[in-house]
Amino acid sequence: MPTTTTSASAASPLSDQAARPLKxxxxxxGPSGLSLALQARHTLPDACITVFDARAADKDVRGDARTLALSLGTVQELQRMMVWPAIEASGQVAPILTVHVSQQQPTVLWPGREQPVVRISATEQQVPQLGAVLAYGTLVAPLQAAWQAACEAAPDRLAMRFGTPVRGWKVLASGVEIDADIAEAFDVVVVAEGGVFGQQPDLRWPDGLQHDYQQTAWVGQVRLSEHTPKGVAYERFTPSGPAALLPLPDGPISGPGGMPASDERPGRRAALVWCVSRHDDPVASLDDAQRLTLLNTVFHDEVGAIEAVSPLKGFPLGLQARRRLVEDGAVVRIGNAAQTLHPVAGQGFNLAMRDVHELLHALRLAHTTAALSAETRGAAIQGALRRFERRRQPDRVALMATTDLLARSFTWPAPILATARGLSLGALQALGPAKRLLARSMMFGWR
Incomplete structure (x- = not known):
């Protein structure tokens, strides 16, 4: 990621331009940056918007098989952006109709005949689906095509600069100067690239929070029995960490990066996220057949038989979080550029989309005032970004705290924790209002 250098006293080329569009x-x-650009072109109809990315223009992103879980709120945003029909037309999207949460350890004080589970269904929440699952490339390709079409239709104010890494920026008296081949000044810079935990530089006080969970997430795909219910996302708490199966469209399974599986017969598929302790890893030394045997002991009986597993790839898990979303009054971080979370809740991209929504709402309110003069513009933008940060922090902090607590709890040896977690699951299933609140937070965030 680029490094910020600040020079508050530097003269700004923006200051002598009294009235001009927001830049x-x-x-x-990626999906966050392109979603922001596509929505900004309508929300800020006079603004000049430029997207920078280091990747080559001819790089085909469609084959990127990383799995994303979208909340209903994110699906609705993509529908409003007019890209959801193209995503659905790919045939590579599976709806989430039910979420099933359970734990592997027995709840010793549970009075019921069966161990406690939480089931949240789209039917009981009176929505068409709770969310959707798709590959990263399936999402980015239509977003990129839509943005390139928008740039061709309005080249005077919209631009896509592939093959142009941003090496840094300098904060001016009014605006930000970006170092990307040539120096260019903007009113607001939004950093929307972040990567995963293992790719990010260390954050040091006071810049942010950092914690290594000492866990590895093994990701890939599995083929399920034809009797396994369709459209169900399974979350399973185990002594080593959480494991999840996310529904995928039927077809042959493949590993990360398109690695072929030894068994390529088509069938009911699910994306696997299997989190285990890094220091006592039961997965790393096993071959595919041994992993399949172990996997069949992990999930709830409702899943049924797991018939095949693809090659798996491991990723280190940790928390990286900037304390502030806004730097120097004009530089904003969203999505993984602001925080990377444990995948236990599968909410990383959904959090970014809520950032996008709130940021554009704040900038729209400031837009008319910002066009009056350079001085008024700077004050209006800084006020808008302060409001954005203030409104986003509760949702952001609540989600970080929840995922952090769940992730850390697997490292605590006290057996009573499994019982406490099981009792909580049972109580949540029994308490309708609490379950509805949880379902709403999954679909739309903590608002």
Whole structure:
């Protein structure tokens, strides 16, 4: 990621331009950055918007098989952006109709005949689906195509700069100067590229929070029995960490990066996220057949037989979080550029989309005032970004705290924790209002 250098006393080329459109730079053409650009072109109809990305223009992103879980709120945003029909037309999207949460350890004080579980269904929440599951490339390709089409239709104010890494920026008296081949000044810079925990530089006080969970997430795909219910996302708490199965469209399974599985017969598929302790890893030394045997002891009986597993790839898990979303009054971080979370809740991209929604709401309110003069523009933008940060922090902090607590709890040896967690699951299933609140937070965030 680029490094920020600040020079508050530097003269700004923006200051002598009394009235002109807002200039917005977006660093990163991933799903967060492209979603922001596509929505900004309508929300800020006079703004000049430029997206920067280091990847080549001819790089085919469609084959990126990393799995994303989208909440209903994110699906609705993509529908409003007019890209959801193209995503659905790919045939590579599976709806989440039910979420099933359970734990492997027995709840010794549980009075019921069966161990406690939480089931949240789209039917009981009166929505068409709770969310959807798709590959990273399936999402980014239509977003990129839509943005390139928008740039061709309005080249005077919209631009896509592939092959142009942003090496840094300098904060001016009014605006930000970006170092990307040539120096160019913008009113607001939004950093929307972040990567995963293992790719990010260390954050040191006072810049942010950092914690290594000492866990590895093994990711890949599995083929399930044809009798396994369709559209169900399974979350399973185990002594080593959480494991999840996310529904995928039927077809042959493959590993990360398209690695072929030894068994390529088509069938009911699910994406696997299997989190285990890094220091006592039961997965790393096993071959595919041994992993399949072990997997069949992990999940709830409702899953049924897991018939095949693809090659798996491991990723270190940790928390990286900037304390502030706004730096120097004009540089904003969203999505993984602001925080990387444990995948236990599968909410990383959904959190970014809520950032996008709130940021554009704040900038729209400031837009008319910002066009009056350079001085008024700077004050209006800084006020808008302060409001954005203030409104986003509760949702962000609540989700970080929840995922952090769940992730850390697997490292605590006290057996009573498994019982406490099981009792909590049972109580949540029994308490309708609490379950509805949880379901709403999954679909739309903590608002």
């Amino acid at each position: 917005l730079a977006i660093v990163g053409a």
